[in-house]
Amino acid sequence: MPQRYGIEETPEGTWDIVDVFTGLPVVExxxxxxxxxxxEADDLVGLLNxxxxxxxxxxxI
Structure with missing residues (x-):
């Protein structure tokens, strides 16, 4: 089963958490x-998943 959330690097070198099913940034x-x-992104994506x-x-699972 794939994880729902992932992280993506921005062109500026920071990181966004995205919903891997929609490709959109997560809003919490x-x-x-x-x-x-x-x-921070790594910690949060673990909690969200x-x-x-x-x-x-x-x-x-």
Whole structure:
């Protein structure tokens, strides 16, 4: 099962979190998750993917 969220590097060298199914930047609580340092983006994408698996009832996958 593919992960729902991924990170993409911007031309400026920062990172955006994107929904890999739509290709669009993720917006969380009205805040677009864009222009982040790699460490922050990596941490957040892990949390978002974990939450997505839990919401789909796929904890063991």
């Amino acid at each position: 609580d009205g805040v677009p998750l864009i222009d982040m340092p790699i460490e 974990r939450r997505d698996r839990e919401q789909r009832g796929m904890n063991g």
